[in-house]
Amino acid sequence: MTTMTHSNPSPTTSQSAGAALPQNEVIRLSQVWKTYRMGDQDVNALAGVDLSIERGSFWAISGSSGSGKSTMLNLLGCLDRPSKGTYLLEGRDIAQTSDDELSDIRLKYLGFVFQNFHLIPQLTVEENIALPLFYQGIEGADASNKARELAERVGLGERLGHRPTELSGGQQQRVAIARALSNDPSVLLADEPTGNLDTATGDSIMALLCELHNQGKTIMMVTHEPDISAYAQYAMVMRDGKVESISENPPHPSRGGKHA
Amino acid sequence: MIGTRFYRNVRLGIKTLMLHKMRSMLTMLGMVFGVGAVIAMLAVGEGASREALDQIKRLGSQNIIINSQKPVEQAASGAMNIRMNIYGLLYDDLERIEQSYETVSRVVPAKLLRGQGRVEGRVLELRLVGTTPDWFQLVQRDLIAGRTVTQRDLDENANVVVLTEHGARRLLAGRQALGAKVLINSGYYIVVGVIKSEETQSSTMQTPDQNIDAYIPINVAIERFGDISVSRSSGSRSRELVELHQLIVQVDSIQHVESTAAAIERMLEINHPKGDFSMSVPLALLRQAEATQRTFNIVLGSIAGISLLIGGIGIMNIMLASVTERTKEIGIRRAIGAKRKQIVGQFLIETVVLSVSGGFIGIGIGMLIPWMITIFADMPTAVTMWSVLLSVVISVGIGVVFGMYPAMRAANLDPIVALRHE
Numbered sequence: 001m002t003t004m005t006h007s008n009p010s011p012t013t014s015q016s017a018g019a020a021l022p023q024n025e026v027i028r029l030s031q032v033w034k035t036y037r038m039g040d041q042d043v044n045a046l047a048g049v050d051l052s053i054e055r056g057s058f059w060a061i062s063g064s065s066g067s068g069k070s071t072m073l074n075l076l077g078c079l080d081r082p083s084k085g086t087y088l089l090e091g092r093d094i095a096q097t098s099d100d101e102l103s104d105i106r107l108k109y110l111g112f113v114f115q116n117f118h119l120i121p122q123l124t125v126e127e128n129i130a131l132p133l134f135y136q137g138i139e140g141a142d143a144s145n146k147a148r149e150l151a152e153r154v155g156l157g158e159r160l161g162h163r164p165t166e167l168s169g170g171q172q173q174r175v176a177i178a179r180a181l182s183n184d185p186s187v188l189l190a191d192e193p194t195g196n197l198d199t200a201t202g203d204s205i206m207a208l209l210c211e212l213h214n215q216g217k218t219i220m221m222v223t224h225e226p227d228i229s230a231y232a233q234y235a236m237v238m239r240d241g242k243v244e245s246i247s248e249n250p251p252h253p254s255r256g257g258k259h260a
Numbered sequence: 261m262i263g264t265r266f267y268r269n270v271r272l273g274i275k276t277l278m279l280h281k282m283r284s285m286l287t288m289l290g291m292v293f294g295v296g297a298v299i300a301m302l303a304v305g306e307g308a309s310r311e312a313l314d315q316i317k318r319l320g321s322q323n324i325i326i327n328s329q330k331p332v333e334q335a336a337s338g339a340m341n342i343r344m345n346i347y348g349l350l351y352d353d354l355e356r357i358e359q360s361y362e363t364v365s366r367v368v369p370a371k372l373l374r375g376q377g378r379v380e381g382r383v384l385e386l387r388l389v390g391t392t393p394d395w396f397q398l399v400q401r402d403l404i405a406g407r408t409v410t411q412r413d414l415d416e417n418a419n420v421v422v423l424t425e426h427g428a429r430r431l432l433a434g435r436q437a438l439g440a441k442v443l444i445n446s447g448y449y450i451v452v453g454v455i456k457s458e459e460t461q462s463s464t465m466q467t468p469d470q471n472i473d474a475y476i477p478i479n480v481a482i483e484r485f486g487d488i489s490v491s492r493s494s495g496s497r498s499r500e501l502v503e504l505h506q507l508i509v510q511v512d513s514i515q516h517v518e519s520t521a522a523a524i525e526r527m528l529e530i531n532h533p534k535g536d537f538s539m540s541v542p543l544a545l546l547r548q549a550e551a552t553q554r555t556f557n558i559v560l561g562s563i564a565g566i567s568l569l570i571g572g573i574g575i576m577n578i579m580l581a582s583v584t585e586r587t588k589e590i591g592i593r594r595a596i597g598a599k600r601k602q603i604v605g606q607f608l609i610e611t612v613v614l615s616v617s618g619g620f621i622g623i624g625i626g627m628l629i630p631w632m633i634t635i636f637a638d639m640p641t642a643v644t645m646w647s648v649l650l651s652v653v654i655s656v657g658i659g660v661v662f663g664m665y666p667a668m669r670a671a672n673l674d675p676i677v678a679l680r681h682e
Contacts, residue, residue, distance in 0.1 A: 079595060079675050100599050107597025118592045118679065122279050132596050139264060183597075 026186050026218050027053035027076065032085035034071050034241075045071035046082070047241035053187075053220070058213040058255070060229040061222045063238035070191075072238065073222050077189045078106050090186055107135055111180030115192035117172040119164035125151065125175050126160040132183040150178040154208060170201035177208060181217075188212065190221040194228055206231045210254035231255065273610040284614060287578040290571025291618025291658070292625060295651040298564035299626025299643060304633060305560050307641035309553040316549060319542040320398055324509040324521045326353075328502050331534045344488070347536035348502035356531075357509060357524060363516040364509055368394045371481045372505040373489065377431050377474065378443040384431045386444065386474045390481025396455070398508050406438045406453030413452075413477045421449035422475040426457040430472065442474075447484055449476060517543045571618070572658035579611050579666035590670050591678030600671040607670050611663025612656060619655025623648055 034046035045068050053059065063069045074080045075087065078094055081102070087094040090109055097105065111132075112118075119128045129147040133139070138146070151160055154174040164172055173193060180188055190209065194202030210231055213219055221232060229235050231252050237244045277284040319325065328348030351369075358367045371390035376383055389395070396408040404425055413420050421442060428437045428451070440451045458473075488501050509524065511517045521541045528537055583590070590603055626648075630641035 074676050077595070079679075100601075103594070103597050103599040105597075106595065110597075112595050114679070118588070118595075120589050120592060122276055131593070134268075135593075135597050135602065137265070139268065179596075 024055050025052055026055045026090060027051065028086075028088040029082075030086050032075065032082045032087055034068075034075060034080070035083040044241045046075065048085070049241075049243055051243065053218065055186075055218055056213075056216050058210075058219045058231075058233040059221065059236055060232035060234070060249075061220065061236045061238060062224055062226075062229055063244070064224075067238040068241040069222050069238045071241075073189060073191055073220070076187070076220055077110055077112060078102050107132060107183060109186040111183065111185035111188045113173070113176050113180050113188065113190040113193045115195040117164070117169070117176045117196070119172055119175055119179075121164055123164075124160065125156065125162050125164065125167070128164060128175055129160075129178045129182055131179060136183060146182060147178070150181055151175075153181070154178045168201075169197050170204060173197065173201075173205050174208065177205075177212075181212070186218060188217050188219045190219060192223055193221065194223070194225070202228065207254045210252070213255065269605065269609050270613060273606070273613045276610060277614060283578060287575055287614055288618035288621065290574040291568070291615050291655055292571075292622040294564065294568035294571040295619045295622025295655055296625035296629065297567050298561070298651050298654070299623060299647050300629040300633075301560040301564050302557065302647040303626070303630035303641045303643040304639065305553070305556050306644050306647075307630070307634075307639065309549065309556065310642050311640050312549050313546060313553075316542050316546045318400070319540075319545075320400075320508075320510070321543045321546060322511050322514055322517060323398060323542060324511065324517065324524065325540045325542070326507040326509065326524070326528070327538050327540070328505050329536055329538045330500075331536045344499040344501055346501040347534065349504040349507055349537055350531075351503050353528065353531065354504060354507060356527065357507065360527070361520055361523065363511050363513075363520045365512045366394055366398075366510050368392055368398055368508040368510070369478060369504045370395065370506040370508070371478060371485070371502075373481060373485050374491075375444045375474070375485075377427075379431050379435075379440065382431055382433065384427065384472060386427065386472055388444065388481065388485075389473050389475045390478040390485075391475060392478055395475070395508070398510055401458070402456040404454045404456060406451070408453050408455070409475055409477050414479055417480055417483065418477060419447060419449045419480060420452045420476065422453040422455060423451055424457040424473050425454055427472040427474060428454045444474065444476075445485075449474075514543065517541060568654055568658060572615070572662040575611055575615055575658065576662035576666060579607065579663055580669070582610075583607065583666045583670040586670075587673060587678045587681040590673055591675050591681065594673075594675035595679060603671040604664075604667040607667035608660065608663045611666070612659035615655045615659030615663075616652075619651055622655070623651060626651070 029049050029051040032046055032049045032051075033044060036043045036045055047068075049072070061069050061072060071080070075082060075094075078089065081087075081097070082095050085095070089105065092105065094102070094105070120131070123131070126144065126147045127134075129150055130138075130143040133143040133146060148160060151157070154177050156171060156174050156178065159167060159171065164175060167175065177193075188209075193209065194205055197205060206228060209219060209221070213233075219232075221228075223229050230249055231254060232249060233255070234246060235249055236246045326349060330345060331347055349369075354367055354369050357364060368391060371388075373388040373390065375386045375388040377386045378384075391409070392414065393409050393411055396403075406422070408422055409420065412418070421444070423431065423437065423442075431442065432440055432451075437451050437454050441448050442451060443449075455475075487503050488499055490499050509520070511520045518541065521539065521544075525539055528539075529535075593603060593606075627643050630643055633639050634641050
């Protein structure tokens, strides 16, 4: 294993971390380390990752368990801070933020889609979708209209008053996607979004993600299934806390013709 | 804006609590009984003491009451049956008190005599009170009909009598009371007024041996009955000479009551070395009763406070369980962008909703229990405003205090760990 940085689609330069991001760059990681202490040993979950993500791109991250892909997603999702190095999201250095600021960044720039949907059972579909709006201070008719609009966008017409448990897995994941979109995030983070769904439903969810990508959303998706990975523009493989390879996928029918 | 947000948070809290109805109800029970116990206990205590205080107050808190009292050593010598007991307050005492103290605004003397009232064959044992017009101002009793004894009655030595409502009913039995002639012992008296009877401890029962008073001018009493009274008991006769049976001293202000009472007592002790008088100061009794009441309330309050504490711990226990159960929800909210303080707020609102609604049900029960005690056990009770306010404050306080720890624990969870929690 080399400690060298791997090639990126957008050319990586040795810019200083504080420098402003180019217009089309949403995320930049420079020499990011994440170290956990297990007993009396330090384990590097991330070992010096450099990465640049272009606005509007669609990425699939894969790797065996322990490769660091979950840590990577948590970090990208601002649920965690790097131990070392810099992570710039929309030009802001995440390493230097307080817990409250991190919450604000998640609220403003990020949307999450999880494997287990992670909807709140006591809230209705509409309330689940509007939850980020609630924390942004948007309520009442405004929130309700926005939730309805998003539900339509993800193909959930008239189920706004239902509880999540009354919906099928595919529908629940659509609710989760609508919720992730409600704050109009810079980056959509998806953790095995089809992992709990059958193939047909999974394909329809992927088709929805592709549609969002076609509309210009930046999507970072963790998956271990090659079929699902194929939907993305770029496939990143991780190993031992490092980016092992990055490759461009051939065009996929769901993704439309556009390419970076 | 903030209002609607708060309202929404509260609604969300209620909704979450309603998801676990059984658990929420059981949690609330601690508060319900705690608050209910506080209010009910204080109501029972308050009711009991308020009646005692009322009776003392009716004696007049500005008054000092001095009674003649048979000295102990003389009362014991019943063997000599022709002997005359001479004791008690003197006409001179009345004059001395009236003239020696600046703080005394008036002194009302009373002779208390036994007499038999007769109206056309009806006979009633009476306690004759020979007194002055001032008596009716000091001992406030409502006038039902006619008038009280006046200064003119005294000047004219008028043979008039004022009856109590109870006495008038028993003696005159529905006849026109005013103007009726009553034979008392050997003289006729004209009824000029009727006043309300003294209320007794239990208002529903009429104690048969209660004094039925009849009021006559004091100089008429002296003239007709003299100072010597004869009483017979089991074959032996005893004679007593008592000039005045009672003096009611009114002091100009409450602040002077205790010092004046002390001064009068010293003076009387010099003139009455036998100790043939007793003095009671309603104000002192009132203070004493209030002190007793305070102690009583503290004891009751502590007991109720302990039950509230247990209720609070119950709430904390359940909320801690709830935090564990809802770890994933906390993770989701944090991932979406909720700040720690927003999570704290959410859990805090839930405990406050729980404890406040428990508190309000408790207030209902706390008011119901005294009401039932009054109805079924015939005990006076009084729910006080401050005990209700106190319970509300306590239940909110318990919600905040005991909800804080679980809420902080929820907020300090690492969102990554919380999300992974199943």
